[in-house]
């Protein structure tokens with residue numbers, strides 16, 4: 001499975017990734033983008 005952040009598009013293998021669900025779809029986000037998702041910022 002390719003790890004690619006759906007927010008910033010990074011595929012950096014040295015970064016921590018999280019699986020999540022967004023708009024009913026399974027997504028992968030990196031640790032850098034996770035805080036903004038938690039706080040609902042856009």
Ligand SMILES: [Zn+2]
Pocket residue numbers: 005006007008009010029030031032033
């Ligand atoms: Zn990201």
